[in-house]
Amino acid sequence: MAEPEAAPPVTPPVTPAATPMAAAPMAAAPMAAAPVAKRPRGRTTLLIAAAAVLGIAGGTAVGYDVQAGRAPTPLPALAQPGLAYPAKALPPGEAPDPLPASQDHRVRTDGDLRKLIVDRPAGWSDDSSVPGIGDGWLRPDVYARAFKEEGSMYEYFLESDIRRIAGVAWKRGQYRTAEINLVQFGSSTFPGAQEFAEGQLGYMPGTEIGAGNGGDPIKGSGNGRYFLYEVDRKPGYLPSYQARATVYRGDIVADIHLYDTVPISKKDIRTLAERQLERL
Numbered sequence: 001m002a003e004p005e006a007a008p009p010v011t012p013p014v015t016p017a018a019t020p021m022a023a024a025p026m027a028a029a030p031m032a033a034a035p036v037a038k039r040p041r042g043r044t045t046l047l048i049a050a051a052a053v054l055g056i057a058g059g060t061a062v063g064y065d066v067q068a069g070r071a072p073t074p075l076p077a078l079a080q081p082g083l084a085y086p087a088k089a090l091p092p093g094e095a096p097d098p099l100p101a102s103q104d105h106r107v108r109t110d111g112d113l114r115k116l117i118v119d120r121p122a123g124w125s126d127d128s129s130v131p132g133i134g135d136g137w138l139r140p141d142v143y144a145r146a147f148k149e150e151g152s153m154y155e156y157f158l159e160s161d162i163r164r165i166a167g168v169a170w171k172r173g174q175y176r177t178a179e180i181n182l183v184q185f186g187s188s189t190f191p192g193a194q195e196f197a198e199g200q201l202g203y204m205p206g207t208e209i210g211a212g213n214g215g216d217p218i219k220g221s222g223n224g225r226y227f228l229y230e231v232d233r234k235p236g237y238l239p240s241y242q243a244r245a246t247v248y249r250g251d252i253v254a255d256i257h258l259y260d261t262v263p264i265s266k267k268d269i270r271t272l273a274e275r276q277l278e279r280l
Contacts, residue, residue: 109252112183113166116252118276119278123172130169130179138165143181148209160196161186163251175238176260183253194223197248200255201225204244211244216266218273221247224254226269245273249280 014241089095109116114136120126132142144166149260185192204210204227211227222253224247232240238261245256254276258264 030229104203109184109250113164113184113252114168116182116279117166117168117180118272118279120168120170121272124170124178125172127169127171128176129171130177133167136166136168138167138181141164143167145181160192161190162192175262176258178259178272179257180272181255183255185251185253193248193251193253197223197246197253200246200253202248211242216270218245218247218277220274221277222250223248224273224277226256226266226273228264228266228269231263243269245269245276247273247277249277252280254280 021197102238116135130247132138132145138155145149145156147153163184163186165181165183167179170178172178183193183196186198201215201223204225205212205214211229213227215225215227218226224245226245227243229242229244230241234240241260241262241264243258243264243266245254247254254273256269256273256276258269258272
């Protein structure tokens, strides 16, 4: 028998090389656009601003030129033509006398503020139990402790150009006491005394921390009032009565308090307030 023929070895198929074909004619590819430089940001804004400045400058120059060519226009007369200083000082014999102390508030308030406190009434004595007074001067932080919000009050004093505080404390009998404080603010454009006094008077009609009534005007003051508080009763304690008067004159506020365990009359606080106002 004839031997079978050997099978041919298996080999991976060979991919025939692609036969090159004549390339078909293609449309010409469009040319890439040349890159365009971006305009810097803000350039247009700067150009407009420069034009505006030049326009204003030009208008101003034209305005000055027109105004310079006009005839001068006389100014209207002063509302108070009498407010003029003499060309030279008056001779010594013709100069007006200085104002008396009763009319010149600056002379009085620049001196010892303690001397403006009303004299102690008969039958009263100094009360050394009130802290902070000592030689008659009170620091603002000590005075602020008498208020409910002492921290806020102290800050208010500092911001309001407070200058100094003079005070006294008296006692009569076993329980009646009196405190008078003169609070002076700096003489500036800020009306410190007026604002402080009006602020105190503003809350007095309230019942939470005030007297609970509108009070009565202090005669001759134009801005001051005096008040009688509602009695404060607590179990185990004597009743507490209180009266207060607040008035300001110039840069000084007079703050007056009376305390007792028996009723205080309107006459008592009114008389003390009127006497203090006269001293101011």
